[in-house]
Amino acid sequence: MPKNVWLLVIGAFINITGSSLIWPLNTIYMHDHLGQSLSVAGFVLMMNAGATVLGNLVGGYLFDKLGGYKSIMLGISITVISLIGITIWHGWPHYVYFLIIMGFGSGIVIPAMFALVGSVWPEGGRKGFNAIYLAQNLGVAVGPALAGPIAEMSFDYLFISNLGLYIIFLLIALITYRHMVPKIEKGNNEEVNENKPSKANFYSLLILCSAFLLAWVAYSQWASTLSTHIQQLGIGLKEYSLLWSINGLLIITLQPLISPLVQRFEKQIKGQLVLGMLIMMGSFIIILFADSFKMFAVAMMILTLGEIFVWPAVPTIANMLAPKGKGGTYQGVVNSIGSIGRMIGPFIGGIIVDVYNMDVLIAVLCGLFIIGIVPCILYDRPLKRGNGEYTEHIPADNN
Numbered sequence: 001m002p003k004n005v006w007l008l009v010i011g012a013f014i015n016i017t018g019s020s021l022i023w024p025l026n027t028i029y030m031h032d033h034l035g036q037s038l039s040v041a042g043f044v045l046m047m048n049a050g051a052t053v054l055g056n057l058v059g060g061y062l063f064d065k066l067g068g069y070k071s072i073m074l075g076i077s078i079t080v081i082s083l084i085g086i087t088i089w090h091g092w093p094h095y096v097y098f099l100i101i102m103g104f105g106s107g108i109v110i111p112a113m114f115a116l117v118g119s120v121w122p123e124g125g126r127k128g129f130n131a132i133y134l135a136q137n138l139g140v141a142v143g144p145a146l147a148g149p150i151a152e153m154s155f156d157y158l159f160i161s162n163l164g165l166y167i168i169f170l171l172i173a174l175i176t177y178r179h180m181v182p183k184i185e186k187g188n189n190e191e192v193n194e195n196k197p198s199k200a201n202f203y204s205l206l207i208l209c210s211a212f213l214l215a216w217v218a219y220s221q222w223a224s225t226l227s228t229h230i231q232q233l234g235i236g237l238k239e240y241s242l243l244w245s246i247n248g249l250l251i252i253t254l255q256p257l258i259s260p261l262v263q264r265f266e267k268q269i270k271g272q273l274v275l276g277m278l279i280m281m282g283s284f285i286i287i288l289f290a291d292s293f294k295m296f297a298v299a300m301m302i303l304t305l306g307e308i309f310v311w312p313a314v315p316t317i318a319n320m321l322a323p324k325g326k327g328g329t330y331q332g333v334v335n336s337i338g339s340i341g342r343m344i345g346p347f348i349g350g351i352i353v354d355v356y357n358m359d360v361l362i363a364v365l366c367g368l369f370i371i372g373i374v375p376c377i378l379y380d381r382p383l384k385r386g387n388g389e390y391t392e393h394i395p396a397d398n399n
Contacts, residue, residue, distance in 0.1 A: 004120045005128055007176045011072075011169055012113055012135040018165030019106060020143025020244065021158055025151055026099070027224045027346070028231065033155065034092045042224060042350030044096050048103040049343025053336045055107020060115065060332015062108065064325060068116035069177045071328075075108030076170045083163040090159060107339060111331040118319045118327055120180050129319070130259075133312045134252060141248020148241030200382040201321040205330060208379035209337040212314050214372035215277060216341025217348065218284065218365040219307070222300075224346030225353050225361060226287070230296060239293045243300045250304045258308050269313055273376040276309030281369035284362050 001009070026048075030041040055075065062071040079102055086098035117128040150158045222243075230240050283303035290296050315334050322330035352361045 001127070001131060002121055004180050005117055005131060007172070007180075008113060008117050008120075009131050009135040011172050011177070012132045013139045014165055014169045014172065015106075015109060015113075016136040016139030017143045018139075018162050018169065020140050021147045021150070021162045021165070023223055025147055025155075025158070025227075025237070025241075027227050028237070029151075029155060030095070031228055032231075034095065036092070037354070038225065038228060038350040039347075039354050042346035042348075044099065045224060046343045046347040047096070048099045049339050049346075051100045051103035052107035052339040053343060055104040055109075056111050056332045056336035056339055058104075058332075059108035060111040060328040060330070060335070063112045063115045063328025063332075068112050068119070068180060069173070071112040072109055072116070072173050072177055073170075075105050075112065076166065076173055078105030078108065080163070080166050080170055081105075083159070083166055087156075087159040087163050090155070103339075107335070111328060111335045114315050114319075114331040114335070115328040116177075116180060118331075129316050130255075130312050134255065137248040137251040139248070141245045141252070144241040144244035148236075148238040152237055198323050198326075200385065201323060203382040204379050205318055205321050205333060207375045207382070208314065208317060209334060211273065211277070211372040211375040211379070212310075212334065213337050213341045214368040215280065215310060216338045217345040218280070218368050219303070220342045220345030221349045221361070221365065222303070225349040225358070229353075229358055233291060235293050235296070243296060246297055246300050247304050250301060251308060254305065254308060269317065270377055270379075272309045273313060274373050276306045276313075277369050277373050277376060279303075279306030280310070281366050282306070284365050284369075288359060288362050
């Protein structure tokens with residue numbers, strides 16, 4: 001990969017490592033340390049994700065108007081300010097205020113990172129997005145592995161560690177991202193999109209994102225309702241954090257095995273999406289019978305296998321659908337949809353568990369995955385109507 005892509009990958013790793021120190025433990029902190037109910041904790045996480053949605057849209061828009069460097073620096077700066085606040089004041093309700101500001105700042109960063117990697121290395125196709133995805137998941141593996149032991153000592157140390165990592169990210173971006181200039185060239189992205197009506201592209205993106213939304217509503221339960229459920233079964237913070245480490249490390253170790261399969265069936269992207277959704281649903285079926293760490297670890301492994309097929313494909317398709325000059329906006333839409341899923345997921349999950357029980361929640365989540373398969377199959381219908389003879393095409397991934 002080019003040097004600029006490596007710098008973005010390093011930044012993405014530090015960014016996610018920092019954020020993953022807190023987000024898996026948010027519900028536990030609010031429920032066990034601040035004395036709030038699961039519904040209240042879910043509502044707070046919903047507000048945090050709502051701020052992230054706004055940040056995603058703003059970040060994508062600013063990327064197209066101001067460029068990647070200024071957008072990323074703005075997002076990191078806002079996040080650092082919020083982390084300074086939460087490090088000093090993390091009682092109730094100050095914790096809520098700074099968590100919302102943090103969501104907005106971090107929301108600006110993510111779509112700008114994805115759009116920037118696509119613009120500085122357009123010939124890389126899916127490889128650049130896969131690299132960012134892998135870096136993020138390495139951060140997910142490292143962050144929670146550190147978070148559990150640190151939180152058991154003191155949550156104060158957790159907030160300080162998060163702040164320190166974001167300051168490092170700020171310095172890296174300040175020094176190295178300034179000179180990243182998008183490449184302007186005739187490539188696969190323009191070849192695919194030059195004859196497509198912009199409205200058809202956007203409608204296709206929204207249809208695809210509806211499946212992305214449903215998948216994230218289910219996935220977000222692992223960091224909210226399931227975290228408390230696991231605690232109630234007598235599984236400690238260290239073991240729960242280890243589940244996320246398994247998630248991140250498995251994504252990295254499975255890449256050499258999955259990449260040839262993905263490359264071979266690259267043009268059957270719909271099949272990959274459907275397969276991924278079904279596998280992710282299978283992980284929640286395992287949870288119905290899980291009563292030990294080993295069973296939850298198996299469920300996490302299955303979930304991880306499914307997400308490998310789904311998560312990188314969506315920003316890749318968004319990049320291919322984006323008309324010239326709209327790459328940031330399209331990535332902003334994708335990330336905002338994912339954030340909406342993370343926003344409403346914990347709130348809905350908390351209410352269902354409080355009113356009914358965990359089994360009912362799992363049944364609802366499985367239903368969401370089944371519904372989500374439909375837009376995975378039909379997302380390109382507007383393109384077919386707009387072009388008459390549209391053939392699905394995603395650049396080959398040589399990873």
